[in-house]
Amino acid sequence: MTRAERRSVSGDRRGTETDGQHRDLHFDVSHHTVRDVPGTGPDGMISVRDLGVRYGGFLAVDEVDLDFGSKEITALIGPSGCGKSTVLRCLNRMNDLIPGATVHGRIGYHGVDIYGPSVDVIELRRRIGMVFQKPNPFPKSIYDNVAYGPRVTGMRPASMDEVVENALRAAALWDEVKDKLKQNAAGLSGGQQQRLCIARAIATSPEVILMDEPCSALDPIATAKIEDLMTELATTFTIIIVTHNMQQAARVSQRTAFFTAEADEHGERTGRLVEFATTEHIFGNPTDARTEAYITGRFG
């Protein structure tokens, strides 16, 4: 099937649907046991085919094909404006929240088209959580921040205290906050707040955690802690991270996707995937000259 044919099959998806419209719809991937899949390579848990995104008339990114494997860390890198965050946001349909954003192509999650008509977007985002660039805890207690996701997604754990403790332990924050769980999260340091946001994402038992430049607002010590944490989390979760920091991509990820945006004859800069390979290959022996120029600091 050609790209054009695939596009007409999957069609354009408006980005203006609200979560509420999908609340009654079921997104059932429970028969897939991804935790049994060895994390040795892209196993197609998430497969992106011919993905493109428009913001109004502007084609921000196009023709993206990627496969993400379970329990590994994939880094999305490239110069500013090449569409890394846009692609990341498509993976749990966060672009639905941007008025005027339209998505075409296909994203399969355990073989289910996440833009399909029967997908429950709330459930999708429970399974594919997100951590943002700037730590954004809610103006609530540490405990309530972590309990928030399980509460709003209707999880009924036997013990919420246990869910909160486990998530905070997994985010390497428990020891620092266990005696002040009722205090407001705003009192934590930036690095602690970001680990709290990771705990908040973990609390809903996701399979995948998307991270959009999670360390860019942090100092080097807090960054090192989050990087260590990512490596630890990847034994349980699949992590996809957007980062500007190439050393970080090289340190933490097993696979790297390099994007760039070159102006076409009309001057429109559409982001495209240049190369997707093991991190070792991308940083040691890239195939494309543009990748090499970027990782050696000659452009971007």
Ligand SMILES: Nc1ncnc2c1ncn2[C@@H]1O[C@H](COP(=O)(O)OP(=O)(O)OP(=O)(O)O)[C@@H](O)[C@H]1O
């Ligand atoms: N909400 C939006 N509305 C309109 N255009 C947008 C929006 N978000 C992103 N864009 C545009 O889409 C293109 C890709 O942006 P995106 O943020 O995905 O790139 P990026 O590679 O993540 O950039 P950066 O590294 O600077 O964060 C850019 O030209 C950007 O200006």
